[in-house]
Amino acid sequence: MTVEELIAAARGGSARATGRLLSYVESPRREAVLAALGSVAPARVVGITGPPGAGKSTTVGALVGSYRSVGMRVAVLAVDPSSPYSGGALLGDRIRMAAHINDPDVLIRSVAARGHLGGLAAAVPAAITLLSALGYDLVILETVGVGQSEIEIAAVADPTVVILNPGAGDAVQAAKAGLLEVADIVVVNKADRDGADQTVRDLRAETDVPILKLVAAQGAGLDEVVAAIDAHHRADSPERRAARARSQILSLAQTLLRHHPDLDRLASSVAAGGEDAYTAAERLFNVNPDVNPDRPAAGRDEA
Numbered sequence: 001m002t003v004e005e006l007i008a009a010a011r012g013g014s015a016r017a018t019g020r021l022l023s024y025v026e027s028p029r030r031e032a033v034l035a036a037l038g039s040v041a042p043a044r045v046v047g048i049t050g051p052p053g054a055g056k057s058t059t060v061g062a063l064v065g066s067y068r069s070v071g072m073r074v075a076v077l078a079v080d081p082s083s084p085y086s087g088g089a090l091l092g093d094r095i096r097m098a099a100h101i102n103d104p105d106v107l108i109r110s111v112a113a114r115g116h117l118g119g120l121a122a123a124v125p126a127a128i129t130l131l132s133a134l135g136y137d138l139v140i141l142e143t144v145g146v147g148q149s150e151i152e153i154a155a156v157a158d159p160t161v162v163i164l165n166p167g168a169g170d171a172v173q174a175a176k177a178g179l180l181e182v183a184d185i186v187v188v189n190k191a192d193r194d195g196a197d198q199t200v201r202d203l204r205a206e207t208d209v210p211i212l213k214l215v216a217a218q219g220a221g222l223d224e225v226v227a228a229i230d231a232h233h234r235a236d237s238p239e240r241r242a243a244r245a246r247s248q249i250l251s252l253a254q255t256l257l258r259h260h261p262d263l264d265r266l267a268s269s270v271a272a273g274g275e276d277a278y279t280a281a282e283r284l285f286n287v288n289p290d291v292n293p294d295r296p297a298a299g300r301d302e303a
Contacts, residue, residue, distance in 0.1 A: 001017070003024070003029070003036045004036050006020055006021050006024075007021065007036055007133070007134075010134050013104065015104075021130055022111075022127055025130055026127075030123065030126050034126055034130075037129060037130065040129050040133045041132065042128065042129070043132040043136050043138060044137065044138045044139070044233060045128060045138075045139045045140075045158060046063070046140050046141070046158075046159065046229055047143070047158075047159070047160040048063075048140060048141065048143070048161050048163060049160065050164055051164070053165065054163040054165050055163060055165070055189040056142055057078070057142065058189070058216040059161075059189060059216040060142050061216075062216045063222075063225070064076065064140065065100070066222055066226050067137075067138055067226075068106065072137040073137050074105070074136065074137070074139075074140065075107040075108075075138070075140070076106070076109065077111050077127055077128070077131075077139060077140070077141050077142070078109070078110045078111065078142045079110075079111050079124065079141070107136065109127075111123060111124060122252060128141075128156065141153065153182065154182040155247035158184075158232070158233060159184030159232040159233065160182050160183055160184050160185075161183070161184065161229065162183040162186050162187070163187050163189050164188055164199065165188070165189060165193075166188060166190060166191065166193045166196040166199045167199060184232050185209060185210050185211075185228050185229065186209055186210070186211045188200055188203070188212070188213050188214065189214050189215070189216050190215060190216075190217075191213035191215055192215050196213055210228050212224050212225055257284060260284055262283070263284065266280040266283060267280070
């Protein structure tokens with residue numbers, strides 16, 4: 001089937017066609033899919049991140065149930081670590097949020113990060129565009145939760161929700177990892193455990209964003225979390241959207257540079273003392289080194 005035929009089939013409800021198209025946006029055929037889609041009104045995107053074991057997938061499952069109860073079509077993109085052998089997603093779709101697997105208006109897809117810095121796969125922006133074009137009202141983006149690199153979620157999500165657990169120094173660790181810098185909402189999950197109130201107090205000393213308690217496995221506190229997400233979305237502005245777009249462009253540009261065909265040659269030259277890192281960086285962008293009078297001279301010791 002052509003890309004156009006796959007899009008028509010996916011819009012007609014074909015899960016197989018949708019899966020094929022999502023595979024395409026993770027491949028060199030991405031541009032063909034985006035070109036066939038044309039201009040698309042974006043779906044809402046909610047980002048879920050946090051340290052391993054915080055209950056992100058359980059929280060996502062609860063959120064899916066809440067949004068489905070009001071008739072919204074929901075897609076979940078779970079960005080997983082890449083296998084060092086196959087490059088595929090290590091965590092399978094079927095072990096996640098099993099209660100929604102058979103709902104035709106819920107799509108759950110694992111996306112391999114494939115070495116992209118920041119916890120987000122390079123294909124994620126294109127996947128969100130595709131899902132928007134296929135009529136999904138909401139995309140929930142769950143990331144691997146590995147710390148500082150997770151801040152890229154803010155480039156595409158509104159809002160970014162950070163999930164933490166009571167005790168164990170999660171508040172301090174989250175602050176050190178940079179997660180609180182991009183959190184629009186902080187949720188203390190498993191709030192029926194000892195230490196939840198203290199964790200909330202610790203977090204209030206670290207951030208001014210809304211801090212909510214949740215027991216995702218039981219649904220306790222879920223309505224408050226959904227209300228906070230919706231309130232944040234209503235407060236969005238053109239300036240915030242432009243800032244997210246800027247971060248997204250820079251993130252994807254970094255990925256392109258990491259795979260630039262001249263990068264290894266330039267790195268070898270710098271390592272051998274043939275040129276300085278400033279000149280090499282400018283060559284990577286095909287910039288004339290002489291146009292920047294502030295560039296340090298080759299071999300200058302910047303220590």
